[in-house]
Amino acid sequence: MRTMTSRAAESAKAQAGPGASTSPAGGPAGRGGGRKRSMGVQNLAGWLFSTPFLVLFLVFMAFPIIATLVMSFTDFGLRNVTHPLDAEFIGFDNYVKLFGDEKFLKSLFNTAYFVVVGVPLTIGLGLVVAVLLNNGIDRARTFFRVGFYAPVVTTIVAVAVVWRFVLDPSDGLIAGLFSEVGLTAPDFLGSETLAMPSMIAMAVWRNLGTVMVLFIAGLQAIPTEVREAARLDGAGAWQEFKGITVPLLRPTLLYATVITTIGYLNVFEEPFVMTQGGPSDSTLTVSLNMYREGFNFFHMGYASAMAYVLFVVIMGITVLQLRLLKDNTK
Amino acid sequence: MSATRAPGAVPTAPVKKSPRSGGGAKRVLVYVLLSLGLLVMSAPFLWMAVSAFKTQTDLSASPPVWLPTEWTLENFRNLLDKLDLPLYFMNSVIVAVLVTVSNLVFCSMLGYALAKLNFAGRNKIFGLVLGALMVPGNLMLLPLFVLMSKLQLIDSYAGLVLPFAAGAFGVFLMRQFMQSIPDELLEAARMDGAGEWYIFWRIVMPLVKPALATLSIFTFLGSWNNFVWPLIATNDPDKYTLPVALATFATDPNKAGGSNGMLMAGAFLIVLPVLVVFIALQRHFTQGIATAGMK
Numbered sequence: 001m002r003t004m005t006s007r008a009a010e011s012a013k014a015q016a017g018p019g020a021s022t023s024p025a026g027g028p029a030g031r032g033g034g035r036k037r038s039m040g041v042q043n044l045a046g047w048l049f050s051t052p053f054l055v056l057f058l059v060f061m062a063f064p065i066i067a068t069l070v071m072s073f074t075d076f077g078l079r080n081v082t083h084p085l086d087a088e089f090i091g092f093d094n095y096v097k098l099f100g101d102e103k104f105l106k107s108l109f110n111t112a113y114f115v116v117v118g119v120p121l122t123i124g125l126g127l128v129v130a131v132l133l134n135n136g137i138d139r140a141r142t143f144f145r146v147g148f149y150a151p152v153v154t155t156i157v158a159v160a161v162v163w164r165f166v167l168d169p170s171d172g173l174i175a176g177l178f179s180e181v182g183l184t185a186p187d188f189l190g191s192e193t194l195a196m197p198s199m200i201a202m203a204v205w206r207n208l209g210t211v212m213v214l215f216i217a218g219l220q221a222i223p224t225e226v227r228e229a230a231r232l233d234g235a236g237a238w239q240e241f242k243g244i245t246v247p248l249l250r251p252t253l254l255y256a257t258v259i260t261t262i263g264y265l266n267v268f269e270e271p272f273v274m275t276q277g278g279p280s281d282s283t284l285t286v287s288l289n290m291y292r293e294g295f296n297f298f299h300m301g302y303a304s305a306m307a308y309v310l311f312v313v314i315m316g317i318t319v320l321q322l323r324l325l326k327d328n329t330k
Numbered sequence: 331m332s333a334t335r336a337p338g339a340v341p342t343a344p345v346k347k348s349p350r351s352g353g354g355a356k357r358v359l360v361y362v363l364l365s366l367g368l369l370v371m372s373a374p375f376l377w378m379a380v381s382a383f384k385t386q387t388d389l390s391a392s393p394p395v396w397l398p399t400e401w402t403l404e405n406f407r408n409l410l411d412k413l414d415l416p417l418y419f420m421n422s423v424i425v426a427v428l429v430t431v432s433n434l435v436f437c438s439m440l441g442y443a444l445a446k447l448n449f450a451g452r453n454k455i456f457g458l459v460l461g462a463l464m465v466p467g468n469l470m471l472l473p474l475f476v477l478m479s480k481l482q483l484i485d486s487y488a489g490l491v492l493p494f495a496a497g498a499f500g501v502f503l504m505r506q507f508m509q510s511i512p513d514e515l516l517e518a519a520r521m522d523g524a525g526e527w528y529i530f531w532r533i534v535m536p537l538v539k540p541a542l543a544t545l546s547i548f549t550f551l552g553s554w555n556n557f558v559w560p561l562i563a564t565n566d567p568d569k570y571t572l573p574v575a576l577a578t579f580a581t582d583p584n585k586a587g588g589s590n591g592m593l594m595a596g597a598f599l600i601v602l603p604v605l606v607v608f609i610a611l612q613r614h615f616t617q618g619i620a621t622a623g624m625k
Binding site for chain 2: 041042043044045046047049050052053054056057059060061063064065067068071076080081082084129132133135140142144145146147148149150151153154155156157158159161162163164165166168170171172173175176179180205208213216262265266268269272273276287290291294295300303304307308310311314315318
């Protein structure tokens, strides 16, 4: 591909070269002269085209990433918002404090719970729906795909408000279903044991569509001949799924797992709107904890340390997942 | 709705395209399972929609009534009395439009440079873009807030827009699409004396319109649904975006704590436009996700 296009460019130049020399007055041909010049122009243009992004990136991303790290080694507090340079360097104190902080450990546990239960459910159900949609459904495929994907595009805050009502033990949708069969609905969001599973249910409901779309694209990339060959060899549906679909879907599976995990490790809006972290911190996630420490109590140095611990966890898990899933393909 | 419609479609569905078209019973099962799934998926939306039109009596009935005994607009009226939705709607629109336009321009520019310009440092910049894709937004919030306070941009549109004015995802997407433009075309334009800026605006941008459409949809929606940063970057209720306004309203027991009707009306008004736009443009959504995921 690359050699082909550069060869074509070469020949285009060869053709244009003599033409330009025979008619020096031929319009704005001055630019076309010489490879060296065009390289210089491209070098300059390349940097000029990159500048806006790079400036925004440096100021609003690179600088804050580094600043968070620096802040995490200081006692950055409310007064430092106006006088950042007065913050005092306290070494690893914030990090040491974090791992003796029961609230933080609890938020770490809650986040892990959310990820460990939520990710397999999201990936599994997304895969099931994608496989169903890829089997014998033609005309209605778009209809179903739109239906399953719709929660992805809706505003999370509005949806969390709706779910709060859906789960309401006295006048919510679920309460209605329970009473239809003569039962009383539990107080999902008010119960220490049920609040987190309820939130996971909502997250699965909301994110299944993204995963489904990825899997549909992956499934459609599997050549029909491979399936047909397997079926001629007498493979049943399950064998075909295990022997062909899953292995050939592995790159998609990997990508879907990684982005879902990263998303769930950062979970914030759901507990913020639905439970505010309660009851008794049972839905307090790391991100919500960080937000509170940082923006409600203005313990910004401490919150920065939390942000970095979460970041390191995310990086570690991502690398681990990439390794594990890559190894499995061999 | 779906549960009754979908199985009815079975006999008329064409038999050819699908890799496994045989087995009528199996297809019925597939349709039944999908329809059940779809019912579960749409239940919260349906509940929101009917509840928004219920009277206070219906809303607090226990066990709940499924459909309103009397349809009313009272919830919408109360909500609009208490919450200046048009203001928040405009704030959301202004921020989302600014974010979208700046992403289209800046991401395309860098995308073009990465895909089509041969310059020193190109690979390093691309590495930077890929790295930026992986960094969680939470990592930047605290210093960003301090920075914006120092710049006095808290409670300003600039403060809401600037951190999202050029995203790595957009660069990646535009680069992928621009790579498929033949080099010969650009080379020919250069031969004719066209400058890079002219080539970018007049040749490349018109050719990548589908990608621009996908990027606009994703960026607009991302901004529309964004919550954490607007929550942090606004203190003045006049600058709230829709999600921040709704969340503040919903979590404050003095405001709407007890009124599910108002909250459902609010959710309805925020979710409905998004759903309508999504259904109209759904092809771009699913293609965009798939493109970003496959490459």
